[in-house]
Amino acid sequence: MKTLHRLRVALAGNPNVGKSALFNVLTGIYQHTANWPGKTVERKEGFFDIDDIHVEVVDLPGIYSLTVTSPEEEVTREFLANEDIDVVINVVDASNLFRNLMLTIQLLELFPRVILFVNMLDVAEAKGVKIDLEKLSKKLGIPVVGGVVVTGQGIDELKKVLKDVVRGKVHFHPVYPVYGQEVEILEEYLAKYGCKYPPKFAAVKALEGDEEIIKLLKEKGITIPEPQPQAISQIRAEWLKNLLKDVFIVESYEPKQTITDKIDMIVTHPIWGYVVFMFAMFLMFYITFTFGGYLSGLIEMFFSWLGDTVSTFISSELWKSFIVDAVIGGVGSVLTFTPIIFTFFLMYSILEDSGYIARAAAMMDRLMHLLGLPAKLFFPLILGMGCTVPAVMGTTALEEEERKLGVYLVGFMPCSARLAVYSAIVSAFFTGYTGALVIVSMYLIGFFAVVVGAKVLKMFGLARDTMPLVIELPSYHIPHVKTVLYATWIRTKEFIYKAGTLIFVATIIIWMLVNMPFGVKPENSYLAILGKAIAPLFYPLGLADWRIVSTLIPSFAAKEAAIATIGVLYGGVQMLKNAVTVPQILVFLVFFTLYTPCMATLGAIYSVTKRWKVVFLSVLFSFSVAYVFAFIARLVIMGV
Amino acid sequence: MLTPMGVGKEGLMNLEMAPEGFEGTVAYIDGGDRVAQRMMALGIVPGTRIRVIRNSAFGPLIVDIEGTRIALGRGVSSKVWLKK
Ligand SMILES: Nc1nc2c(ncn2[C@@H]2O[C@H](COP(=O)(O)OP(=O)(O)OP(=O)(O)O)[C@@H](O)[C@H]2O)c(=O)[nH]1
Ligand SMILES: [Mg+2]
Numbered sequence: 212m213k214t215l216h217r218l219r220v221a222l223a224g225n226p227n228v229g230k231s232a233l234f235n236v237l238t239g240i241y242q243h244t245a246n247w248p249g250k251t252v253e254r255k256e257g258f259f260d261i262d263d264i265h266v267e268v269v270d271l272p273g274i275y276s277l278t279v280t281s282p283e284e285e286v287t288r289e290f291l292a293n294e295d296i297d298v299v300i301n302v303v304d305a306s307n308l309f310r311n312l313m314l315t316i317q318l319l320e321l322f323p324r325v326i327l328f329v330n331m332l333d334v335a336e337a338k339g340v341k342i343d344l345e346k347l348s349k350k351l352g353i354p355v356v357g358g359v360v361v362t363g364q365g366i367d368e369l370k371k372v373l374k375d376v377v378r379g380k381v382h383f384h385p386v387y388p389v390y391g392q393e394v395e396i397l398e399e400y401l402a403k404y405g406c407k408y409p410p411k412f413a414a415v416k417a418l419e420g421d422e423e424i425i426k427l428l429k430e431k432g433i434t435i436p437e438p439q440p441q442a443i444s445q446i447r448a449e450w451l452k453n454l455l456k457d458v459f460i461v462e463s464y465e466p467k468q469t470i471t472d473k474i475d476m477i478v479t480h481p482i483w484g485y486v487v488f489m490f491a492m493f494l495m496f497y498i499t500f501t502f503g504g505y506l507s508g509l510i511e512m513f514f515s516w517l518g519d520t521v522s523t524f525i526s527s528e529l530w531k532s533f534i535v536d537a538v539i540g541g542v543g544s545v546l547t548f549t550p551i552i553f554t555f556f557l558m559y560s561i562l563e564d565s566g567y568i569a570r571a572a573a574m575m576d577r578l579m580h581l582l583g584l585p586a587k588l589f590f591p592l593i594l595g596m597g598c599t600v601p602a603v604m605g606t607t608a609l610e611e612e613e614r615k616l617g618v619y620l621v622g623f624m625p626c627s628a629r630l631a632v633y634s635a636i637v638s639a640f641f642t643g644y645t646g647a648l649v650i651v652s653m654y655l656i657g658f659f660a661v662v663v664g665a666k667v668l669k670m671f672g673l674a675r676d677t678m679p680l681v682i683e684l685p686s687y688h689i690p691h692v693k694t695v696l697y698a699t700w701i702r703t704k705e706f707i708y709k710a711g712t713l714i715f716v717a718t719i720i721i722w723m724l725v726n727m728p729f730g731v732k733p734e735n736s737y738l739a740i741l742g743k744a745i746a747p748l749f750y751p752l753g754l755a756d757w758r759i760v761s762t763l764i765p766s767f768a769a770k771e772a773a774i775a776t777i778g779v780l781y782g783g784v785q786m787l788k789n790a791v792t793v794p795q796i797l798v799f800l801v802f803f804t805l806y807t808p809c810m811a812t813l814g815a816i817y818s819v820t821k822r823w824k825v826v827f828l829s830v831l832f833s834f835s836v837a838y839v840f841a842f843i844a845r846l847v848i849m850g851v
Numbered sequence: 852m853l854t855p856m857g858v859g860k861e862g863l864m865n866l867e868m869a870p871e872g873f874e875g876t877v878a879y880i881d882g883g884d885r886v887a888q889r890m891m892a893l894g895i896v897p898g899t900r901i902r903v904i905r906n907s908a909f910g911p912l913i914v915d916i917e918g919t920r921i922a923l924g925r926g927v928s929s930k931v932w933l934k935k
Contacts, residue, residue: 276892280885309917310894338918420888440888441880444896452899475920481910573911573922580925680924681889684913 216264224302226273229330232360234270277317278421298324305335319385320412329357341460352384388450393436419443471686495558503554514543541718545711552601553703560698564690576680585613586680595624599808603815616674622808623660628770635774713814717768753845768810794848801844805837866931873903881930
């Protein structure tokens with residue numbers, strides 16, 4: 212069949228209402244789709260045919276309002292204002308109609324050709340809510356289709372409406388709230404003089420205090436009355452409530468207690484909620500480091516076998532060391548990390564899709580608020596105790612300002628590589644409880660650095676005060692296998708591509724530093740030369756031995772490299788205590804804990820922020836914090 | 852026409868202090884900044900009915916607005932004023 216007509220459609224609406232689900236049903240699941248990475252959010256395009264109509268669909272990120280307070284809102288607004296589209300399908304959640312329609316009103320002001328798709332009729336029914344869709348359509352002046360995307364209900368009717376749009380059989384005569392004189396005067400004025408946005412939309416948003424629009428109008432020399440966002444919202448809400456009066460067909464006056472309500476009785480309970488939280492954290496950690504750790508072990512075994520096998524085929528000592536230690540070791544350390552990261556993201560995605568993460572953030576809010584940290588940063592911090600790379604990646608789940616704070620801070624949490632170094636060094640200096648106490652102190656110092664670091668970052672304007680927690684608690688549902696695996700894969704892929712290459716390159720550089728110029732003793736290698744050069748920087752910390760300072764260089768590439776370097780430079784970790792005193796090693800450990808986690812972390816920071824400036828600043832920041840903390844430790848332990 | 856209801860704070864209940872089970876109407880939100888914008892976008896708009904689901908010494912603060920559950924941080928909840 213020949214396609215004769217083209218139709219460009221955008222899917223818009225609140226978060227979590229089923230836009231992407233509808234997108235997948237319309238276009239065929241994950242077919243004909245591609246990811247366009249936007250600034251911080253992605254929009255997805257696809258297409259499908261209805262008879263002789265070729266329909267292009269764009270899936271937009273979910274938003275709560277068309278006033279710009281987040282990147283998602285900006286993307287959607289820009290898209291609707293600038294791109295050439297024929298019609299918007301506004302997907303709304305039937306069980307939550309009032310809040311969803313607050314956005315619909317704004318959408319109509321920006322773009323009048325809107326089809327309302329009232330989704331999740333099944334959820335609404337479970338809540339005891341019935342909606343008169345025909346009446347709603349008449350009152351709003353736009354086509355309304357009801358359905359349940361997951362069962363396919365309503366899809367055919369939606370397609371029929373799209374067909375009618377092409378045939379010119381559908382009319383859009385949206386009805387708008389009356390906001391009063393001030394809006395109307397501004398609207399008339401804008402209609403005369405023109406604006407990038409429709410006059411009504413721009414006038415309403417200006418009075419709602421939208422910064423971009425106010426700036427736009429001010430540049431044109433238009434005077435705007437004092438914004439009154441609450442009054443505008445109130446008018447909109449009251450208008451809507453009035454409109455909805457006889458749209459709801461009330462079946463039972465008693466609101467039914469849903470499964471979500473029942474689960475939340477425990478999960479958000481002031482006591483049991485924390486028990487559930489601790490248990491969820493424990494489980495996530497446990498599975499990540501047992502199952503993921505088990506797979507890691509297998510991969511590690513494979514690479515050490517590969518190294519041994521390959522080395523029997525190479526006669527040159529130098530090449531043998533290069534191939535086995537640098538190349539195979541480098542690839543190995545990337546792939547060894549992968550299962551841990553994959554498993555963690557799998558656990559996280561399951562919790563996320565079930566609806567639990569929003570509750571956990573709510574539970575942690577009070578504690579985190581006291582510490583001056585955003586509630587949602589809790590998860591990356593927990594993860595950081597395993598590996599800093601997924602911790603940094605985990606900050607993508609946060610909002611922009613919080614993410615900024617997160618990428619600078621998560622590195623202070625001691626990761627498992629650091630734990631391995633602590634154990635090796637501590638065993639050389641301390642016995643029994645003292646050793647354990649030293650290790651625990653490092654974790655406490657790490658967490659303390661997070662709290663202090665947040666204050667410092669805000670003081671220097673590197674991060675703004677974060678948006679306080681205001682989140683919707685979605686209904687629980689059983690995690691969707693495809694959604695979870697897709698989210699997990701996207702996140703793991705980032706690690707392998709971005710961080711992976713960096714770990715690999717770093718391993719090769721370290722190998723060269725330790726082994727070149729070829730054939731010299733360790734104390735004459737480039738590493739030693741470099742170490743001696745930076746050693747004076749550490750005199751104020753009471754670290755006099757250039758060798759202990761040198762170990763910081765390879766551990767900049769990967770923390771666990773410290774053990775091997777100490778082995779090379781001192782001839783064994785146990786020999787360390789002949790050259791370094793107990794106070795010195797404690798100061799060293801403080802510095803070692805806090806300074807730049809590793810190259811892979813920097814790769815992850817770049818991957819999350821896409822800005823080298825942040826990467827550079829984070830090195831500078833963690834180095835400074837490490838230095839100050841180590842200096843204080845020196846004053847406390849060794850005296851002035 | 853553009854004056855929000857209940858600007859004066861006499862007789863109003865602060866959300867942070869509102870006991871569990873409290874039912875009322877949102878009267879006013881302090882400040883016109885991004886946080887207030889965000890709260891209004893989620894439905895906490897002057898004139899709407901609100902019910903406090905959770906608010907105790909330890910746990911989170913959760914409210915119900917027209918059938919939607921919203922969790923609020925401690926800091927922001929004190930900006931919301933309620934009427935009986
Ligand atoms: N019960 C029920 N669940 C649905 C229905 N439609 C979608 N869902 C589920 O609702 C959840 C959210 O759907 P998504 O398609 O991811 O929502 P979205 O609007 O794209 O969300 P954002 O991308 O965050 O804006 C998914 O778990 C869907 O499986 C429906 O009609 N009934
Ligand atoms: Mg989506």
